[in-house]
Amino acid sequence: MNFIRRRRSALIKLAVTLCTFWLFLAFTISYRSSGLVGQSEKAWLNEAPPSPMTELEQKKKVDHMQQQMIEPKPTHSSSLPARIKQSHVVTFNLKKQQIQKMRKKPPLGGESMQKNVIDVPQSLLHIEAVDIYSYSPDMPGENGTAVVIKKEDLPPKERALYDVGWQKNAFNQYVSDRISIHRKLPKIPDASCYKKQYSDNLPKTSVIICFHNEAWSVLLRTVHSVLSRSPANLLQEIILVDDFSDAEHLKNQLDVYMDRLGIVKIVRLPKREGLIRARLSGAAVAIGPVLTFLDSHCECLEGWLPPLLSRIKENWSNVVCPVIDVIDDDTFKYHCGKSWMTNVGGFDWNLQFNWHPIPERVRKSRGDPTAPVQSPTMAGGLFxxxxxxxxxLGTYDPGFDIWGGENLELSFKVWMCGGKLEIVPCSHVGHIFRKRSPYKWRPGVNVVKRNTVRLAEVWLDDYKNYYYERINFNLGDFGDVSDRIALRQRLNCSSFEWYIKNIYPELFVPGNSIAKGEIRCMGQNKRHCLDFASGRKEHNKPISMYPCHGEGGNQYWMLSPTGEIRRDESCVDYAGQKVFLSGCHGLKGNQEWKYNFKDKTLTHVISGLCLEMNHDATGVIMASCDSQNLNQQWTFGEVVRQR
Incomplete structure (x- = not known):
């Protein structure tokens, strides 16, 4: 018994000794490892930006450091190719206190990152050019929600950054920089879209994105939304065309970042070319059988790509556009529209693109509201x-300069030369619509006018005169279009009259007007004309008076046979208070006017009141009719026929 007790005691002592030894060994290894990581991290954070002479060494160091980093889970990562998954944006494995500190002051994109305004080492940002903030479902803007930041609540330095972001980009970069570049977005609201089946053999596409001085966070969000929401077997490549940007964050920093993705090409243009030639440069190097053009401030919804490629697989002459959802330029809220809200493209006789609802004749013939719908024109940014x-089709007209009119030229060419233009309700891409252009071009050249005159000369036949009336037949130098006319003849394209009758019969044709041109008031020395700012965004604002300039434009009006005073698809309206411009509804009512060719008065039929210029010649009022009052007498630039 004593022997057994002694043996048991010895075994217990041995076990305790072994446990103590292993605990000591583990503690020692852990301590040394912790010290090594700390030293390595400290050296990494204090390192200067890399020299171009040691780029290979820096890349090796980046690869080594990635072993100490963790990869965030991008939305819908299952659709990424294996090579992209291995080189996707990584997150630096920081301590909890550091992450909390940085999240209080989120990353600022592009040039702001270069200034190191947050407590993040400039060397890390320059070498890696990565988003070092972990993706989290509680980050601002998730699921497309609005991010509201009140400028007055920010400290002075942050307010300055807020203002600079708006000034440079014409959208709220300050908000964008606080939203994950991998943010989740809402699902397409039409459940039937998820039930559709597509071929397993769809063609691949090259996605071409042109940019000039785009904000860092917005550009990366565009690229990653394409990567993470496109089936790997359908995405041939992403081609970024840099239209001569001078922002530092779009130079080496962009090269290093995109090189890690393995599927992105960057084409650098040696001078400023504009959207049209930039797109042609991207198309020239594309190897995919299908070209998909996107703007550099977009976000794609899940399932956006197969519906587009499916239509092209059915017929190579189908040109297809996604539904373009609105991303708010201030809050970055994603507004996702349902299929019944889908609009189609049109244009007015200023040759400006516009949206309008699906015509009733088309709506009645559609059984499935999510089926592709024919569109007379396209916006041109996403297709x-x-x-x-x-x-x-001859691509874009090479004589077009910078931008403007290329979307209508391609739209007319597709329809008139045997193709079909469609909007696909089950494909959604969000787009930041800016209220102004942040870009500057050389002064003294109206490139939009030059392009649209070329467009009219080649494709509009005799209908071109309706546009020329708007610019007072001042065509300017629009170059030689003989090769484009020859292209139209070679393709055996239909007439523009065929296009209007068969594709866009809803278009109001000015030839039906009984009077048109400026509407000049006889009062105050006949110097003032009815005037209104262009664009549907100005709807429901009062009509104004302005000195007559004889250039058409804002002072070009048409009196229709049904008594509408029209600006193409907009009509002068009076509902009892102010005289304003509204969308034409064709129901007469508040939009019906009667022009007396003898006493030159314009009477509002329902109210019985007459249109009168106010005393300071800045606007109009409605008053009891007085044919002797010169402020109630009006003349049209041209009377076509009296009724």
Whole structure:
């Protein structure tokens, strides 16, 4: 018994000794490892920006440091190719206190990052150019929600950054920089879209994104939304075309970042070319059978790509556009529209693109509200087209300069030369719509006018005169269009009259007007004309008076046979208070006027009141009719016929 007790005691002592030894060994290894990581991290954070002479060494160091980093889980990562998953944006494995400190002051994109305004080492940002903030479902802007930041609540330095972001980009960069570049977005609201089946053999596409001095966070969010929400087998490549940007964050920093993704090409233009030639440069190097053009401030919803490619697989001459959702330029809220809200493209006789509801004749014939819908024109920023068909149509007019009119030229060309233009309700892409352009061009050249005159000369036939009336037949130098006319003849394209009758019969044709041109008031020395700012955004604002300039534009009006005073699809309206411009509804009512060709008065039929210029010649009022009052007498630039 004593022997057994002694043996048991010895075994217990041995076990205790072994446990103590292993605990000591583990503690020692852990301590040394912790010290090594700390030293390495400290050296990394204090390191200067890399020299171009040691780029290979820096890349090796980046690869080594990635072993100490963790990869965030991008939304819908299952759709990413294996090579992209391995090189996706990584998150630096910081201590909890550091992460909390940084989240109080989120990353500022582009040039702000270079100034190191947050407590993040400039060397890390420069070498890696990564988003070092972990993706989290509680981050601002998730699921497309609005991010509201009141400028007055910010400290002075932050307010300055807030203002600079708006000034440089014409959208709220300060808000964008606080939203994850991998943020989740709402699902397409139409459940039937998820039930649709697509071929397993859809063509691949090259996605072409042109940019000039785009904000860092917005550009990256665009690229990653394409990567994470496009099936890997359908995405051939992403081509970024840099239209001569001078922002530092779009130079080496962008090269290093995109090189890690393995599927992104960057094309650098040696001088400022504009959207049209930038897109042509991207198309020239694309290897995918389908070209998909996107703007550099977009976000794609899940499932956006297969519906587009499916239509092109059915017919190579189908040119297809997604539904363009609105991303608020201030709060970055994503507004996702349902299929019944889908609009189609049109244009007015200023040759400006506009949106309007699906015509009733088309709506009645559609059984499935999520089925592709034919559109007379496209906005032009977001669409897919078979590359060979694009080349067959002559691509864009090479005589077009910078931007403007290219969307209508391609729209007319597609329809008139045997193709079809569609909007696909099950494909959604969000777009930041800016209220102004942040870019500057050389002064003294009206490139939009030059482009649209070329467009009219080639494609509008005799209908071009309706546009020329708006610019007082001042065509300017629009270059040689003989090669484009020859292209139209070679493609055996239909007439523009065919296009109006078969594709866009809803378009109001000015030739039906009984009077048109400026509407000049006989009062105050006949110097003032009815005037209104262009664009549907100005609807429901009062009509104004302005000195007559004889240039058409804002002072060009048409009196229709049904008594409408029209600006293409907009009509002068009076509902008892102010005289304003509204969308034409064709129901007469508040939009019906009667012009007396003898006493030159304009009478509002329902109210019985007459249109009168106010005393200071800045606007109009409605008053009891007095044919002797010169402020109630009006003349049109041209009377076509009296009724």
């Amino acid at each position: 897919s087209i078979d590359k060979q068909y694009f080349e067959h």
